[in-house]
Amino acid sequence: MPSTSVASVPKSPPTKKRLTIYMLESVLVDDQVQMAYDYMLPLVEEIQPTQANKISWITASVSAESARDINMADLIHESVKSYYSSLESSAALQTSAACPVVSRPLSPSVQQALTHVHPEVCKRFFGCGLVAPEKLRGCSVLDLGSGSGRDCYVLSKLVGEDGRVTGIDMTEDLIQASRKYIRYHQEHFGYAKPNTEFVRGYMEKLSDAGIQDGAMDVVVSNCVICLCPDKRAVLSEAYKILKVGGELYFSDMYASEVVPESFRLDPVLWGEGMGGALYWHDFISIMKDLGFSTPRLVAASRIDVHNPELREKAGDIKYASGTYRAFKLPKHSIQTTALVTYKGTVPDCAECFELDASNSFKVNVPVEVDAEMAAILQYTRFSPDFIIQMTDKPDPSLGSAQQYCHLSPFILADRLGSCMKQCSKTGVAAGSCG
Numbered sequence: 001m002p003s004t005s006v007a008s009v010p011k012s013p014p015t016k017k018r019l020t021i022y023m024l025e026s027v028l029v030d031d032q033v034q035m036a037y038d039y040m041l042p043l044v045e046e047i048q049p050t051q052a053n054k055i056s057w058i059t060a061s062v063s064a065e066s067a068r069d070i071n072m073a074d075l076i077h078e079s080v081k082s083y084y085s086s087l088e089s090s091a092a093l094q095t096s097a098a099c100p101v102v103s104r105p106l107s108p109s110v111q112q113a114l115t116h117v118h119p120e121v122c123k124r125f126f127g128c129g130l131v132a133p134e135k136l137r138g139c140s141v142l143d144l145g146s147g148s149g150r151d152c153y154v155l156s157k158l159v160g161e162d163g164r165v166t167g168i169d170m171t172e173d174l175i176q177a178s179r180k181y182i183r184y185h186q187e188h189f190g191y192a193k194p195n196t197e198f199v200r201g202y203m204e205k206l207s208d209a210g211i212q213d214g215a216m217d218v219v220v221s222n223c224v225i226c227l228c229p230d231k232r233a234v235l236s237e238a239y240k241i242l243k244v245g246g247e248l249y250f251s252d253m254y255a256s257e258v259v260p261e262s263f264r265l266d267p268v269l270w271g272e273g274m275g276g277a278l279y280w281h282d283f284i285s286i287m288k289d290l291g292f293s294t295p296r297l298v299a300a301s302r303i304d305v306h307n308p309e310l311r312e313k314a315g316d317i318k319y320a321s322g323t324y325r326a327f328k329l330p331k332h333s334i335q336t337t338a339l340v341t342y343k344g345t346v347p348d349c350a351e352c353f354e355l356d357a358s359n360s361f362k363v364n365v366p367v368e369v370d371a372e373m374a375a376i377l378q379y380t381r382f383s384p385d386f387i388i389q390m391t392d393k394p395d396p397s398l399g400s401a402q403q404y405c406h407l408s409p410f411i412l413a414d415r416l417g418s419c420m421k422q423c424s425k426t427g428v429a430a431g432s433c434g
């Protein structure tokens with residue numbers, strides 16, 4: 001903690017607005033953090049450094065006028081960058097900013113691809129599980145918050161030589177680390193030219209990073225969106241850069257109710273992902289509002305908060321991890337129900353294709369599906385894998401108020417009876433089922 005700056009700042013009256021900026025002790029000397037600190041200093045009237053749970057943070061009192069000049073989103077970005085720059089390996093993770101394991105069993109292709117990823121890349125993997133939907137050959141895929149690139153290199157193998165993978169991350173250090181192994185994986189996979197690139201930028205501003213609108217077949221993300229101050233901006237950008245028929249498939253941490261503002265300003269809760277987690281119902285509403293198909297829940301597990309201090313802070317709010325998938329469908333494509341028959345042609349799914357936790361399609365067994373599912377199967381990359389007969393029956397659920405209980409990660413987690421180990425070393429996690 002740079003004590004000279006702290007000591008020189010006079011105390012403010014208690015009525016002033018309080019801001020909390022959290023930074024890991026180990027990175028406080030980092031240039032980026034120093035910049036954020038310098039940026040704050042002229043605006044604040046009191047800075048109070050505090051330390052707990054290996055996290056140091058600064059509580060600053062600012063006048064209401066100065067508060068308007070402080071862009072909290074920038075400061076959160078800076079501290080998250082510094083945090084991830086400082087981590088040499090996933091073993092050094094001091095908080096559960098990365099979310100818990102939440103995935104279905106890995107398919108044989110994914111398991112096989114994973115064995116090819118360079119150990120140095122795996123060492124700095126800060127997500128959990130793996131976000132790789134089915135049937136990616138030839139696709140353009142964007143990974144939001146790609147870190148050291150582990151998921152991108154798995155995807156590089158899955159999309160094949162004619163596919164394309166782009167990782168975007170705001171942390172320069174991780175971008176450099178991921179780029180180091182592009183040639184290694186290209187040669188390892190036997191590709192004539194690389195199919196993977198890493199760009200530095202913000203997920204909230206994909207076009208500034210050179211990602212074109214309507215360019216991607218699939219967007220994935222592994223435990224990153226809960227770290228972003230503006231989730232709606234991230235999801236809206238993802239929608240823009242997807243092709244029509246494209247898919248967003250990602251895992252993240254969700255809350256059982258709206259997280260109060262005080263949680264967002266609490267350094268430990270933010271660092272653990274608990275301050276930034278979206279209420280799952282709000283997530284569904286945002287996605288629908290942006291034009292996505294109703295998000296489909298693929299996998300979920302409850303997060304047990306074992307650390308007594310954090311459990312007390314969380315109060316009645318519960319947390320779960322969830323993997324959702326949602327599609328960008330053509331406008332007005334959701335019309336009538338359909339009779340669909342799976343052909344058994346999706347790779348690794350010869351007997352049965354599980355689109356989500358509630359919809360699985362057995363080979364050669366006709367199933368009647370609602371209008372939205374009919375549109376998903378008709379207009380996405382899964383279309384050649386189904387025989388689709390539109391029924392001309394209007395969907396009775398269209399136009400009526402939608403019930404989303406079946407999309408709650410809490411309900412699915414309880415149904416699956418799963419409660420997986422979280423990555424945290426600090427105790428938000430633990431392996432027992434609640």
Ligand SMILES: C[S@@+](CC[C@H](N)C(=O)[O-])C[C@H]1O[C@@H](n2cnc3c(N)ncnc32)[C@H](O)[C@@H]1O
Pocket residue numbers: 077080081084097098099124125126127128144145146147148149150151168169170171174201202203204221222223224227228
């Ligand atoms: C928990 S790590 C996960 C990294 C990667 N997905 C993995 O599985 O190893 C979070 C990553 O998201 C990046 N990140 C967080 N917020 C971001 C933002 N707004 N824009 C771009 N990258 C961001 C961080 O730099 C960090 O690399």
